[in-house]
Amino acid sequence: MNKVIPLSVPNLSLDILKNIKETIETGWVSTGGRFIKEFEEKTAKYVGVEKAVSCQSGTAGLHLALRVLGIGSGDEVVVPTVTFIAAVNPVRYVGAEPVFMDCDDTLNMDMDKLEEFLENECYYIDGKLMNKKTNKVIKAVIVVHVFGNPANIEKLMEIKEKYNLRVIEDATEAIGSYYLEGKYAERYCGTIGDIGVYSFNANKIITTGGGGMVVSNDKELLDKVAFLSVQAKTDPLYFIHDEVGYNYRMTNIQAAFGVDQIDRLEGFIETKIRNYKLYKEAIENIEGLTLLSFRSDTRANHWFYSVIVDKEKYGMDRDELLRKLNDNHIQTRPLWGLIHKQKPYMENQAYKIEKAYYYEKNLINVPCSSNLADEDVEIVVERLRIYKNRVVR
Incomplete structure (x- = not known):
């Protein structure tokens, strides 16, 4: 397994x-x-x-x-x-x-x-x-x-x-x-x-x-x-x-x-930043995937890493990638369902919601624990490469 x-x-x-x-x-x-x-x-x-x-x-x-x-x-x-x-x-x-x-x-x-x-x-x-x-x-x-x-x-x-x-x-x-x-x-x-x-x-x-x-x-x-x-x-x-x-x-x-x-905490953040950079370098070479950046004018704690999936360039959509990763024991998740669409809040005022729909449709979060090892990042990235080439194992 x-x-x-x-x-x-x-x-x-x-x-x-x-x-x-x-x-x-x-x-x-x-x-x-x-x-x-x-x-x-x-x-x-x-x-x-x-x-x-x-x-x-x-x-x-x-x-x-x-x-x-x-x-x-x-x-x-x-x-x-x-x-x-x-x-x-x-x-x-x-x-x-x-x-x-x-x-x-x-x-x-x-x-x-x-x-x-x-x-x-x-x-x-x-x-x-x-x-x-x-x-x-x-x-x-x-x-x-x-x-x-x-x-x-x-x-x-x-x-x-x-x-x-x-x-x-x-x-x-x-x-x-x-x-x-x-x-x-x-x-x-x-x-x-x-x-x-x-x-x-x-x-x-x-x-x-x-x-x-x-x-x-x-x-x-x-x-x-x-x-x-x-x-x-x-x-x-x-x-x-x-x-x-x-x-x-x-x-x-x-x-x-x-x-x-x-x-x-500071040690955890250091690890998260290091792992983020490992993901960033690798994902930049996978057409159709983009790792979202953190603001350069801040020192973010890099809690969660977000990958945007371009279906046309990557070859599969976000939901298919989500299923395949989870089926292969790599826990990933989509962005939360937008709150103004949730049943308790459907009647509330929502002002010009546009960009949120794009991220809701195309974003996944990939493993990001502060005890994530380099080899774990490599396993995730390798699986992303395999799916890009459509050689599903």
Whole structure:
């Protein structure tokens, strides 16, 4: 049987065992314990903010972000259609509605179209941005740094100031990515908008099995995030709750993984960049395939690698290639189904979605784990060459 090459799996070290052993010996395996604070402090230091608040998942972090920014029933939030649905569902959790935006060639939100939409389809009055079509207030933008490739945050922040918007950075795929040039040079994804969220799901570049982290330069926002994440206990001793809160805290046993994983993050990124370059050099010589680039004015974490399939030049379409690779134990996947086409959101406004359809039809993600060996890359590339020559084995 052929070797199985997974798409994206955790890169774990047995060094973590001493942390796990401590959680068991002390009994601190749930939502209290020293590793939670240590992981929060390490994350804050790594991305260059004063404070970080851990939570149950990236999705929980986005939900909390919307809550503390005052987004609620009757409001609208601009979101990308090219993303995982977890970036959009929290908008509904708070009673608001999404407005969908197209992507550019980085797969991130098209900021030119966003600007065009706000200028032509909205009006600004008394400090509020109103959607002409729905007559609802647009309060925020959720920008996703897709596959770890930083979005055009400089333009988005200009738009934010012009229209009095709040910006939530969904950096769930982008911990470790930062800008090299411009106004936000040396700033990490997630630390520039009003609030940022990271994910530590098992397929992310570092993992705690589950879990997420919320960061901001506004300490009051983070204090409110922490408050809501523990069931909004106004008086923990006497169980007084003045608001509706959530059971959204990270566990100590998860954080015990995190304090080890974040120390290894830079090494993981180094490996991902090296493997990306191996793919890039090889795929450039296969007609009909293109490996999407990461922005040159950033240091992207290179979380996922994206290959575009040109059916006419390659000889088969994306879906056929997808099936053949998976049949040969090379785990690949298509781009997410566009969110504005999903059943819960088909009635929501979507503005000039064009480029997203091209990428939805022609993109595959190839294996990219941070423990992917050179020989694994060679196996994937060789299979891509075989299919190009239509000698299917």
